[in-house]
Amino acid sequence: MTKSHRTTPEVPGAPIRISGISKTYKDLTVLDHVDLDIHGGEFLTLLGASGSGKSTLLNILAGFVKPSSGTIEVDGVDMSRLPPHKRGLGMVFQHYALFPHMSVAENVAFPLKRLKVPKAEIAVRVAEALDLVELGRLSNRKPTEISGGQQQRVALARAIVFRPRVLLMDEPLGALDKMLREQLQLEIRKLHKDIGITFVFVTHDQDEALTMSDRIALLQDGKIVQLGTPEELYDAPNCRYAAEFVGVSNLFHGNVRNSTFVDGDHACEFKLPSGHRTEGTSLLIRPEHLRVAPAGAVTNPANDHVFATVEDCIYLGSSRTVQARTGAGALLVARTDVPRSPDGIHVGAQIQMHWEATDARVLA
Structure with missing residues (x-):
């Protein structure tokens, strides 16, 4: 992805504080008193096997799941009781959730229209978001007329077009083939550096986490067993589980x-x-x-x-x-x-x- 020429100011990433978050379903504990501080503007990956609690933690952060206990603060503001649409967080889903009857540009414009942004400003911001993901030339096509990798870029553009300070991604590359996944890993990493907002990314793929992250939180059975840089998790695992899961x-x-x-x-x-x-x-x-x-x-x-x-x-x-x-x-x-x-x-x-x-x- 080549460097874009944006005229909008840099959007700073917001810090996130996750304090004592637990989630239980009857007698099943999915998250067990998780504490995690995410730095403003960093790329933090939640890594773990299926059932480790990583997606549940992301959905609690997004507001789609209510925690059994604990609080979520974004830039010092308690978001724990706010519904998803009032949290101001961008979200990219695994299956993109694009509207098939809308064009690429209309899909990207959708959140701005819901926020009642003036039409002239919508056009400018949609063009800038599509420029960031190199899809300006495809703005009039429908999602069914572009590739899976291009659909993923549309989902990214839609998530950042309203300039959130935090972007959440739930295994967004899971449906792509290996070569395309590796290409988009590097492009998402570069996008993060370009726009400067906080990224929270969920994956079970260790190579993906090592490639993209500033830090990785490795989860097992609803707890964070190790938090550190990719180098720290690979070169200095703190337990056997971390050593076997990463590398x-x-x-x-x-x-x-x-x-x-x-x-x-x-x-x-x-x-x-x-x-x-x-x-x-x-x-x-x-x-x-x-x-x-x-x-x-x-x-x-x-x-x-x-x-x-x-x-x-x-x-x-x-x-x-x-x-x-x-x-x-x-x-x-x-x-x-x-x-x-x-x-x-x-x-x-x-x-x-x-x-x-x-x-x-x-x-x-």
Whole structure:
């Protein structure tokens, strides 16, 4: 998406404070006393599996669902008892909710007409919103006459045309194919930077969250288990669930003893980096930190290692993934930027998988 030429002033994003939000249905707790501060102008993603509570939290923020307890403040104003149409928040749904009998421009103009904005101003603001999403040339077409990706852009334009300070998005890319999703991820990220408002985005896709977000709130069973930047969630997960949900994880199971991790499955002790967690039951090694070599090769004696049998070598163009199983039955995954398999690394080969202590992380 190229940079647009807007004449309207920058719209600052509003900060959001979510305090003690709970939601229960009879004996089912969907959200359990969630506290979350969202900075004005940031891109915050609610990430989690189905049933984690992320969409319910977004719908409570939008006003579509009433919380069992807790409050929602937007820019210091308590929105908890206001209906959706009085909250002044933009919303993009998963299935776009475009009016099929209206043109693209009419769909975008709809919220402005409801607000009784003068016709001349509507025309200017619709043109600016369509320019932002690069759809000005398609303004007279019906939604059925444009692609799914273009329909999503129309939904975005309609959500921002009335200049909200907060934009909410509920898995808006879920119905698109992989290539189009990846393209729109970057375009939405750029749109966020261009208009400067607060984005709250819901997804179950870890790659989507890592690509687009300033910060990610990872939910499990109605609670936020970790809140941080994409780098923090990937490089420094605070628990096993976070490690397994965000990225591919190689996990060894055991316990910490002084400066080593004692692995009960492999009857091994692995060195730990300085400043490691003093208690934990899992040791994490990400695939890019796991190196592979033939079983008899000479490797750095300072590295820890396990022996394994190669089960698969997967060519990915710019990289290659090696999957191997240890004698204790653990499946480990290594990823190398070199697309050619190292000599002696093939299906059925006996190999050693080794890593530096500084690349290991103890998890609760």
